[in-house]
Amino acid sequence: MTATATNKQVILKDYVSGFPKESDFDFTTTTVELKVPEGSNSVLVKNLYLSCDPYMRTRMGKPKPSTALAQAYALGQPIYGYGVSRVIESGHPDYKKGDLLWGIVGWEEYSVITPTPDVHFKIQHTHVPLSYYTGLLGMPGMTAYAGFYEICSPKEGETVYVSAASGAVGQLVGQFAKMMGCYVVGSAGSKEKVDLLKTKFGFDDAFNYKEEPDLSAALKRCFPKGVDIYFENVGGKMLDAVLLNMNVHGRIAVCGMISQYNLENQEGVHNLSNIIYKRIRIQGFAVFDFYDKYSKFLEFVLPQIKEGKIKYVEDVADGLEKGPEALVGLFHGKNVGKQVVVIARE
Template identity: 70%
Template structure:
């Protein structure tokens, strides 16, 4: 357990405390397991080194995201990771919400709240000139929202739907992994556009969430459907205009058969493939030619220049209750391995968040 969160004085006699960290033991093989991760403790000074422009933060909330599973595996050409693998023996890292404890940067002062990329630990020294570090100005919104609806997953939903999918009123939209951090927002954006929206998820509870909380027109549990092609044709007798792809594999293969001419597929993720030694092939890819389908992958990191635009779009929707957002918050860094690995198995309900400390 860390010592008290007193601040260093920037000079001699800085406070030193224990800093709990979540470490990648070694590259995962097969499906990622909790045993691939461990929680250890190191010492940290609660002050920024003299003359440094770094910022020392206390981490409050950490975002559990599907792409992190790829980073736990040994890098290979087939992984096609957009960012590098985690380093065995070191803390994993990801998006989070943190509070500034000490700062050598003119852009941040003690007490500021920051949306940033940090190692999974209690305290982190970050360099705001080389990594993501954005000051949080709107604190009337729950801080945990900046790991999801107002963070990278929210921006992913915003760019993926409005930019990549080019939606039109009245179109037929299908979303896989629809109850997750991204899918739940895409579905609600589509309903705002006047689209017909169906989602798939992996449990009855998640299906109920899609239909009763997020306002989807229909939803199904893919685990209970022996024939995915038949399930999609049941939900979309006239075909699918837009598919927001989060899963890949068999469900992508089935969706291709139900796509309408000039349909669009935004490829956000392929979580069903991330933990396989050999990825599943897609047999129906020629459908892309016959139906003139536009299938486009995208990386949210390419659109960070539009983050402010996205936040301004989302804030009124949140404040006016026009969007519903569900989080699954696990408390304590020691529970980080279970929270992160549980995400890969679909144990979460809504956006998976790890709370490290209270503000």
């Protein structure tokens, strides 16, 4: 007889419109067999950490044909996202019992996955906290790395602006930019976060966008000579303000537009003529186009962590039952640093 376990899951109750609410999610408990089907190449994993990421909002809405990147979550099914997991049993040649991996798993205690390159990554380095593979050493870290070095075309001495700068990606982009000798300013939505940017992450300057009646004026104050590089996490009014402050031949790496994800009708951006006037390059990107550089990224970033040169802040919610609250809070900026949900500490 096969051993079984109960499997608590977070499911999507209803398609979300506007800001997601905790009541859009529900919990269910199923039973999972603690083995993989005979002859299958799938892997049974125990999920340890889950990652709360802004892009997940784009999967919560009613399916639309225009959103090529994001498939909608299925109603009544567990939502899914990046996580860190321990292999319980494996039919896959690359994974054996006890291995650790990070990648896409369900929001549940146990998942059965079919490991897929660029979707699942075996964890080889365990001298760092495992939760880091939901952030610094996982998708957000790789996003910051590819976005900054591959998309922004940065040069020493340039000015860099990062919005949502204390988040999982922003805090790293700012530090990468400082390493390169750029002048870096970040914005965030609370005094606590702004202080973090200036004191912990080494940003040259930072401001609380909620306390700025005129975002363009705030940018002009922080960048009297204009912005060479904008790392875009926000969209909408913020993008409009930045466009007015970009320098000639400026670059905007579009990583996310969290301000727009919860709007049924997206804000209009009015200052796009600056794209011509200032010959700006705006480049959207997705991390999964860059995962071939993941091992190069680890070689770069692991020594920096070891030497304490990279600072990293997590906001940890304890228990799967805290998952919906943590995820929903992301869209109100409640998290300070990378939002993680711990299902099980080992």
